[in-house]
Amino acid sequence: MRKENYVDILRQHLKTSVRKLKLGRKWVFQIDNDPKSSSKVVAKWLKDNKVKVLEWPSQSPDLNPIEKLDLKIAVQRHSPSNLTELERNCREECEKLPKYRCAKLVASYPRRLEAVIAAKAASTKY
Known part of the structure; x- marks a missing residue:
């Protein structure tokens, strides 16, 4: 998977999943150190969308x-x-x-x- 595909998955499913799981506002997203997950493109998307990420x-x-x-x-x-x-x-x-x-x-x-x-x-x- 390419980092751009990962961003597309996040864009399409992250917020929907948070709503379905009824996590409210105090949730933290965990990513691993896979190159696509820790790429600048993904980091920018997460920052732009105000997603709090667990430091790993x-x-x-x-x-x-x-x-x-x-x-x-x-x-x-x-x-x-x-x-x-x-x-x-x-x-x-x-x-x-x-x-x-x-x-x-x-x-x-x-x-x-x-x-x-x-x-x-x-x-x-x-």
């Missing part, structure tokens, strides 16, 4: 719980050949996820944060 040190562990769901692997098994198929495969795989598994990942977040703090942002078992 480089080389920090990935604490995104969705990474543990292995959705990427599940979707790749379908070998989607276009965007429509990719979206359909993503939805299908998300619907298959047991809710308890997602809840367990969310519940583990405080422990994972504590482990990262204790390790001074070095790698952890998570």
